[in-house]
Amino acid sequence: MNTADNAPSILRQKDPEVATWLQREDKRQATTLTLIASENHCSAAVREASASRITDKYAEGYPGKRYYGGCEVADGVEELARQRAMQLFAGAEDANVQPHSGTTANLSALLALAGAGGRIVGMMLKAGGHLSHGHDKSHTGMVFQAKQYGVDGTGRIDLDEVRKVCKEHQPKVLIAGGSSYARNIDYAAFAAIAKEVGALLLADIAHPAGLIAAGVIPSPVGIADVVTMTTHKTLRGPRGGMILAKKEIAKQINSSVFPGSQGGPLVQQIAGKAVAFGEALRPEFKAYQQQVKANAAFLAERLMAAGLDLVTGGTDNHIVLVDLRKTDVTGAQVEERALAAGLSVNKNAVPGDPRPPMVTSGLRLGTAAVTTRGFGRDQIATIADVIVGLVRGGDAERFRATIQGLCEAFPLPR
Numbered sequence: 001m002n003t004a005d006n007a008p009s010i011l012r013q014k015d016p017e018v019a020t021w022l023q024r025e026d027k028r029q030a031t032t033l034t035l036i037a038s039e040n041h042c043s044a045a046v047r048e049a050s051a052s053r054i055t056d057k058y059a060e061g062y063p064g065k066r067y068y069g070g071c072e073v074a075d076g077v078e079e080l081a082r083q084r085a086m087q088l089f090a091g092a093e094d095a096n097v098q099p100h101s102g103t104t105a106n107l108s109a110l111l112a113l114a115g116a117g118g119r120i121v122g123m124m125l126k127a128g129g130h131l132s133h134g135h136d137k138s139h140t141g142m143v144f145q146a147k148q149y150g151v152d153g154t155g156r157i158d159l160d161e162v163r164k165v166c167k168e169h170q171p172k173v174l175i176a177g178g179s180s181y182a183r184n185i186d187y188a189a190f191a192a193i194a195k196e197v198g199a200l201l202l203a204d205i206a207h208p209a210g211l212i213a214a215g216v217i218p219s220p221v222g223i224a225d226v227v228t229m230t231t232h233k234t235l236r237g238p239r240g241g242m243i244l245a246k247k248e249i250a251k252q253i254n255s256s257v258f259p260g261s262q263g264g265p266l267v268q269q270i271a272g273k274a275v276a277f278g279e280a281l282r283p284e285f286k287a288y289q290q291q292v293k294a295n296a297a298f299l300a301e302r303l304m305a306a307g308l309d310l311v312t313g314g315t316d317n318h319i320v321l322v323d324l325r326k327t328d329v330t331g332a333q334v335e336e337r338a339l340a341a342g343l344s345v346n347k348n349a350v351p352g353d354p355r356p357p358m359v360t361s362g363l364r365l366g367t368a369a370v371t372t373r374g375f376g377r378d379q380i381a382t383i384a385d386v387i388v389g390l391v392r393g394g395d396a397e398r399f400r401a402t403i404q405g406l407c408e409a410f411p412l413p414r
């Protein structure tokens, strides 16, 4: 078990209180299976880079043009991350690896392209979009004039509705992408709608970035004007954001990240991103992403065979969104039962959900983290059966030993 190996011994000596918390987290992860679609387990190499001494360095500005001295190493690390990012996402003309998060990446890109008070259109949170796509509780819904589109009765994006909302609202930026959308997105169709109304297209690939980098599902790079993402979900890097932009808007985007939205970049996270992109350029990463996708498809098949409904009736990526409306349980109840069994999942609204966000009628599952642990069909079959059992009211304690057995047989990567 790698909990003891990972225990930060200097930290334990200097600050046992924090060390104990972090050790508890090591143990929690080691003894739980993560099916939260936005989480993954990054490598020890990524964690080492992100915990390195470069965290001390201020490096406001960009490689070769910094507001501080002593940035030659920060320059080298950032340029390496940028070059690897552009190699990974074929066709990318510029990469900004500084955004602290996916939300900052979106806010920076939207401010650059729409301007404060500008009009934007994105997918509703309830339909599978993200808060930072113009939700009224997000600054993106306050700073911009935002209108949102939903999905059709089957849970799929309705391009006619997207066009209708765009024609009415005349946005400067149209956003394609979501947080709980299990299907491929027709980026060319989105680009055509954006063109029709004179908007720029922002593709937010925070969730499927790893699948896209590996060429396992279609890429918006080269189609969308700007592509934003997080680096810590399927891409399996450190926590953070990234923006890929067409050359003609790169300068605007870069100024919007710094000095517009952030001060000094988190150079240690940029080092971690460089390591993760290096890992993603290796052939094993493609095989990993193929398995992520195959595991999600099999999980979907198995849950449906057991009688559960899925939004859109399946998946094209790593996400499976279970619609619990025909059962007698809520998303919150299943989340709680799953945790008791050792499965980390999250309740999630389904399109048209009558229940509030803290309850919901859905369960969002993702296969990125368990595939990192080495899961294949047999293990996916087991967890599908456990989930069905939990939904049908089975005693969580009954499944605990099964999940523990899987955790021990498939330890966290080192």
Ligand SMILES: Cc1ncc(COP(=O)(O)O)c(C=O)c1O
Binding pocket: 038, 100, 101, 102, 103, 104, 106, 129, 130, 132, 177, 178, 179, 204, 205, 206, 207, 230, 240, 241
């Ligand atoms: C589509 C999408 N965009 C942006 C984000 C925001 O990322 P962060 O949590 O790093 O701000 C997320 C996070 O879940 C996301 O799913």
